[in-house]
Amino acid sequence: MEPEHHGGSGTPLLLLHGFTDTWYAWRPLLPYLEPEHEVLAVTLPGHHGGPDLGGRPMTVETALDILEARLDAAGWATAHIAGSSYGGWLSLGLAARGRARSVVALCPAGGWKGESPEGRHVYRYFLRSHHILKRSTPRMLHLLAVRPRLRAAAFREVIAHPRRLPPGAALHMLEGARECSVVLEGIEAARREDAFGALGPIDVPVRIAYGERDWLIRWPRWYERLRRMLPDAEYVKLADCGHLPMWDDPELTARTILEVTRARDADRSPAAAD
Numbered sequence: 001m002e003p004e005h006h007g008g009s010g011t012p013l014l015l016l017h018g019f020t021d022t023w024y025a026w027r028p029l030l031p032y033l034e035p036e037h038e039v040l041a042v043t044l045p046g047h048h049g050g051p052d053l054g055g056r057p058m059t060v061e062t063a064l065d066i067l068e069a070r071l072d073a074a075g076w077a078t079a080h081i082a083g084s085s086y087g088g089w090l091s092l093g094l095a096a097r098g099r100a101r102s103v104v105a106l107c108p109a110g111g112w113k114g115e116s117p118e119g120r121h122v123y124r125y126f127l128r129s130h131h132i133l134k135r136s137t138p139r140m141l142h143l144l145a146v147r148p149r150l151r152a153a154a155f156r157e158v159i160a161h162p163r164r165l166p167p168g169a170a171l172h173m174l175e176g177a178r179e180c181s182v183v184l185e186g187i188e189a190a191r192r193e194d195a196f197g198a199l200g201p202i203d204v205p206v207r208i209a210y211g212e213r214d215w216l217i218r219w220p221r222w223y224e225r226l227r228r229m230l231p232d233a234e235y236v237k238l239a240d241c242g243h244l245p246m247w248d249d250p251e252l253t254a255r256t257i258l259e260v261t262r263a264r265d266a267d268r269s270p271a272a273a274d
Contacts, residue, residue, distance in 0.1 A: 003049045005041040008034025011101070011265055012079035013257075014071065014094075015041040016087030018244070019109070019126060019186060020177040022048055024169070025084060028246050032254030037080065037261065042070055044087065046182035048175065058185040060196065064093045071099055080261045085109050085217070085243065088208075089196060092230075096200035102264040103206045104257045107217050107243050110196035111226035118222045123187050125157060125216055133178040141178065145171035160213040160242035169247070199229050206233040207260050211241040211248075 004023050013033060017025040023041040026033075033039050043050035045066045046058055056062045067090065071079065081100045083091030088108025095103045112118035136144075144154045146167045155162035155170065165173075177183075189195055208226065210219040219237070220227075227235070238256065241248040245256075 003043050003051070005030070005039070006074075008037050008039045010035075010037040011261070012074070012076045013037035013039050013261065014067075014076070014079045014081045014091075015039060016067070016081065016083035016090050017041075017044065017047075018085030018087050020047065020129070020180040020183060021084070021173065022050070022176040024172045024176070025244065025246060027169070028250035029254045029257070032251065033257065036258060040070075040074055040076075040079070042067070044090075046180070046186070048177075048179035048181075053182070058182045058189050060090065060093060063090055064097065067094060068097065068099060080104075080257075080264065082106065082257045083108065084246070092199055092202065092206070095202045095204055095206065100202075100204050101268075102204050102260050103202070104209065104260050105206070106209050106238075106245055106253065106256075107211050107214050108208060108226065109190075109217065111217070111223040112221075113225060115191055119191065122216060122222075123190060126183060126187055129177060130183045133174065136174075136178065141171060141174045144174060157215050158243040160211070160240060160248045165247050202230070205260055205264055206230060207256070208233050208235045209238050209245070209253075209256050210235065211238050211243055211245055213241060213248075214243045216243040 015026045017023060022043045026041045030039065045051050045063050046053050051066060053062055078099055078101045080102045081091040081094055082104040084106045086109045088105030089110035091103045091105050094100055144150045148163055151165060151170050152162040155165055159165055238245045238252060245253045
């Protein structure tokens with residue numbers, strides 16, 4: 001699998017996937033996003049196909065440092081940033097570092113205290129999935145991906161309509177999660193009280209979108225800490241969507257991002273300045 005996707009034209013848009021996923025999570029949205037943006041969808045450090053951690057620990061700060069270096073390599077001082085789950089928290093972290101033009105965080109992580117019932121719920125899901133996938137043979141993964149009932153059972157906790165997930169995409173997700181090298185380290189790091197630290201000031205538009213049918217990170221309890229930190233952010237519901245809304249409703253998810261980027265670009269245009 002390629003480590004990233006880069007295409008389209010327009011203002012820069014960085015896409016950050018969730019824990020154990022890859023850049024491929026954004027594929028359903030590319031036809032909507034690329035006509036308006038130069039899109040860079042990266043695979044996160046330590047994830048299947050992504051850069052290694054260079055001997056550094058699996059922490060949010062390590063990931064942010066590596067992502068900033070990737071922005072520098074692209075020649076982007078700032079970019080619109082959209083992130084899913086763990087990538088949603090990273091998008092906010094990049095914004096606090098001054099690297100964002102706007103942020104759209106889809107079902108973001110970090111809205112709970114580290115060792116809390118909400119946190120333990122999330123960590124148990126990833127730990128259980130990790131152990132199941134590590135015991136699975138390639139043929140078992142193939143069957144999970146291609147058989148509709150098995151695919152629905154495998155993804156029902158993160159996708160509200162798993163039968164809409166194409167078999168090829170399902171196999172990409174299963175293989176990516178199986179080959180993610182930082183699952184156990186990431187879960188252990190997330191359990192620490194300071195794993196998702198306080199965010200610095202963010203002076204760009206922020207939209208937090210939560211899945212109406214998200215089983216993994218549920219509105220509103222899983223967002224209470226985030227709402228205290230970001231009281232001025234816009235909070236919107238993604239109707240009939242689960243934790244990975246790009247597979248449930250790509251058009252709605254893309255529109256949720258583009259509404260923010262279009263408004264921000266209009267504010268910064270020469271005509272608006274006049």
